[in-house]
Amino acid sequence: MIVCLIPKADGGRRPIGLLPSLIRLWTRLRLDIVRVRQLQNERSYFYAGPLKGATIAAWKQAARAEWASCNDALGYVSNLLDLVKAFERVPHDWLVAHALEFKYPMRLLKLSIQAYLLGRVIVVEGVCSTLIFACRGITAGSVFATIELRVLLIKCMDRVVYRFPSVHLTVYVDDTSLEAVGTPKRIIHEMVGATQCLADAFDDLRMELSPTKNVCCASSLAISKAVISSLPGIKLKAATQAKSLGSVISAGKVRNVSVLKSRLAAFKVRKEHFRKVRKCVGAKRTHMLLRTGGLPALVYGQAVTGVSNSHLLDQRRAIAAAGVPAGAGDLDITLSIIDGSPNGKADPAFAAHCDPIASWAEAVWCSWLPCSILDTLVSRALNVLAACASPWRRVRGPGAAFVASAKRLG
Numbered sequence: 001m002i003v004c005l006i007p008k009a010d011g012g013r014r015p016i017g018l019l020p021s022l023i024r025l026w027t028r029l030r031l032d033i034v035r036v037r038q039l040q041n042e043r044s045y046f047y048a049g050p051l052k053g054a055t056i057a058a059w060k061q062a063a064r065a066e067w068a069s070c071n072d073a074l075g076y077v078s079n080l081l082d083l084v085k086a087f088e089r090v091p092h093d094w095l096v097a098h099a100l101e102f103k104y105p106m107r108l109l110k111l112s113i114q115a116y117l118l119g120r121v122i123v124v125e126g127v128c129s130t131l132i133f134a135c136r137g138i139t140a141g142s143v144f145a146t147i148e149l150r151v152l153l154i155k156c157m158d159r160v161v162y163r164f165p166s167v168h169l170t171v172y173v174d175d176t177s178l179e180a181v182g183t184p185k186r187i188i189h190e191m192v193g194a195t196q197c198l199a200d201a202f203d204d205l206r207m208e209l210s211p212t213k214n215v216c217c218a219s220s221l222a223i224s225k226a227v228i229s230s231l232p233g234i235k236l237k238a239a240t241q242a243k244s245l246g247s248v249i250s251a252g253k254v255r256n257v258s259v260l261k262s263r264l265a266a267f268k269v270r271k272e273h274f275r276k277v278r279k280c281v282g283a284k285r286t287h288m289l290l291r292t293g294g295l296p297a298l299v300y301g302q303a304v305t306g307v308s309n310s311h312l313l314d315q316r317r318a319i320a321a322a323g324v325p326a327g328a329g330d331l332d333i334t335l336s337i338i339d340g341s342p343n344g345k346a347d348p349a350f351a352a353h354c355d356p357i358a359s360w361a362e363a364v365w366c367s368w369l370p371c372s373i374l375d376t377l378v379s380r381a382l383n384v385l386a387a388c389a390s391p392w393r394r395v396r397g398p399g400a401a402f403v404a405s406a407k408r409l410g
Contacts, residue, residue, distance in 0.1 A: 001120040001139065009266075013124070015088065017139035023115050027143035030108055038147050041102050041154060045161065045169040048146065051366070055303060057170050058247035059359055059398050060368055061179060062304045064168065065251050066397025067373050068181045068219060070380045075184040075219045076251050077191050077227060078177055079236065080244055082213040083202065086174035087145060088137040091206050092116075095138075095152050104151050112144050146173055156201030164194040172245055184223055192230040199234050211235045217242045219251045247301035255395055257305060264311070267298045267318055274322040283323075287338045290323050291346045299351040303359035306401025307352035308392035309408070315348040353405055360402040378403060 001020070005013035019027075042049075047057045061078065068076035083089075092113055099109050116139055122129040138145045153171065160178075161169055167190050168179040178194050180187035199209060216236045218224040224238035241250040243259055250256035274294065278286040298315060299307075307315070320331055323338040323346070335347040345351075364374060377399025384400070385391040391404050 001115075001118045003120050003122050003139075005122065005124045015122075015140060017120070017141035019115060019139065019142060020118075024143070026111075031143055033105055034108060034144055034147050037102070037104050038150065041151075043154065043157065043161075045157060045171050046150060046154075047170065047172045054172055054245040055247065055301060055359075056368065057172055058245045058249070058301065059304050059363065060168075061170065061177065061244055061249050062247070062397045063363070063369055063373070063377065063399060064179055064181055065219070065249055066377055066399055067369075069251075069253060069396060070376055073183065074181055075187055075223050076179070076181050077187050077216065077218040077223050078179040078242075078244075078249060078251070079191060079195050079227070080215040080217065080242055081176045081178070081195070081198070082210040083174050083176075084208045084210050085137075086149065086207065087140045088134075089207050090138045090149065090152055091136055094205050095148060098151050098155055099148075102151055102154065108144070109148070112138075112142070112148065115139075115142070149174065152205065156198065156205070159201060160194050160197050163197060164190055166190055167194040169194075175245060177244060184220070184226075188223060188226045188230070191227050195227075195231055195234065199231075209234060215239050215242045217249055217251050219253055247304045250396065253396065255305070255393065257308075257311065259301060260305060260307070260311060263298055263300070264314060264318060267294065267322070270294070271318065271322045278323075284340070287323055287340050287344075287346060290319060290338060291340070291344055294322065295319065295346055295348060295351070299348055299355070302351055303355040304398050304401070306356045306392070306395050306398075306405055307348075308395075312349060312352045315352070319346060319348055353409055356398065356401040356405040359398065363398075374399070 002018040003015050004018065005015055008014050046052070047054065065076045065078070068074045095113075096109065099106060116137065117134065119131045119133055121131060138148050157169060157171060160167070166180060166182065170177045170179070176198070178191060178198070180191050182190075202209060212235065214234065214236045216224045216227050217239045218227065221238060221240070228236045228238060240253055241248065241256040241258070248256040248259045274286055274290065277289060298319070316331060316335060319338065320334045324334055338344070338346040340346070363369065364371070377397070381400040381403040384394050385403055385407065388394050391407065395401050395404050
């Protein structure tokens with residue numbers, strides 16, 4: 001097995017395992033069997049599956065925070081927890097015990113664990129280590145890895161849901177968040193109990209919470225401090241806004257556009273790369289690369305926050321600058337050319353207008369949250385934004401983003 005350490009955007013390196021070809025072929029052929037067991041043990045708090053992507057989980061988190069801000073008597077708190085090297089620290093004995101309990105195919109698990117126990121080498125920027133043998137962990141890069149991690153965690157997550165039904169649990173692979181909405185005293189009590197219960201379960205599994213990446217995001221600093229002081233054994237940082245699953249949450253009190261700005265800045269850095277590609281392979285292929293790679297990375301997560309008029313203009317100028325030589329003419333014509341066809345949609349205005357509205361429609365249709373909460377979000381947004389000269393400054397979540405986007409379209 002070859003384990004490549006790939007640099008992460010926020011620092012550090014991510015280990016991705018490249019298993020031998022025969023094993024990769026075998027896991028692909030047996031994936032349907034494993035998915036049947038996964039569906040039989042499905043839970044509402046698990047994401048990373050059909051109709052349960054990261055953007056949907058982040059949308060629900062932001063909507064709950066926005067709903068809490070609609071009532072002065074309610075508070076909101078969310079603990080975002082991160083496991084240290086979750087895949088690398090999976091204990092095989094606990095994995096086997098939980099797999100037996102949840103009727104996971106044991107013959108497949110046996111072969112899978114044997115693959116993880118193969119000799120491996122670590123590769124960093126082309127430099128290869130000597131042969132190493134690991135005695136625990138599953139390999140990120142294996143087809144079965146995320147499903148096996150779910151099998152390991154399902155029992156402790158069920159325990160939290162059973163003991164603290166008012167706490168909303170979200171699990172996306174190894175990222176876990178706990179949320180509570182209610183009176184400050186109530187949510188502090190529930191959040192402290194649920195977080196401690198989960199931390200104890202992780203400790204039993206011989207897994208460890210990060211000492212630096214855990215965040216407590218609350219509607220007031222007093223709530224955050226109360227939660228953190230009641231959990232001395234867990235390292236939590238207080239925040240009023242945080243990044244969650246590639247998107248943002250802001251406890252419903254402030255508009256968090258830091259992630260949107262950082263994505264725009266990163267895209268501008270890559271602008272010269274697109275121009276070099278244009279010189280090598282021509283405009284048509286460069287425009288296709290912009291539509292399929294550059295634009296999705298730029299607009300990811302906008303359904304939660306919406307896009308203000310000024311930020312949208314900056315996005316459109318960045319796409320136009322990457323797709324054509326410097327000094328090109330009219331912005332609308334330039335972006336139409338980059339679109340390439342009536343269905344091209346390289347212009348970021350398509351995503352800015354449609355994503356918040358389409359996500360809201362899907363939320364209503366699929367009942368992501370109770371209709372009473374959705375009605376409250378829209379009613380509040382209509383009242384607040386109607387009396388505001390700069391409506392985008394008052395957008396605090398997906399409900400207001402939906403209303404502001406619809407108003408921009410008339």
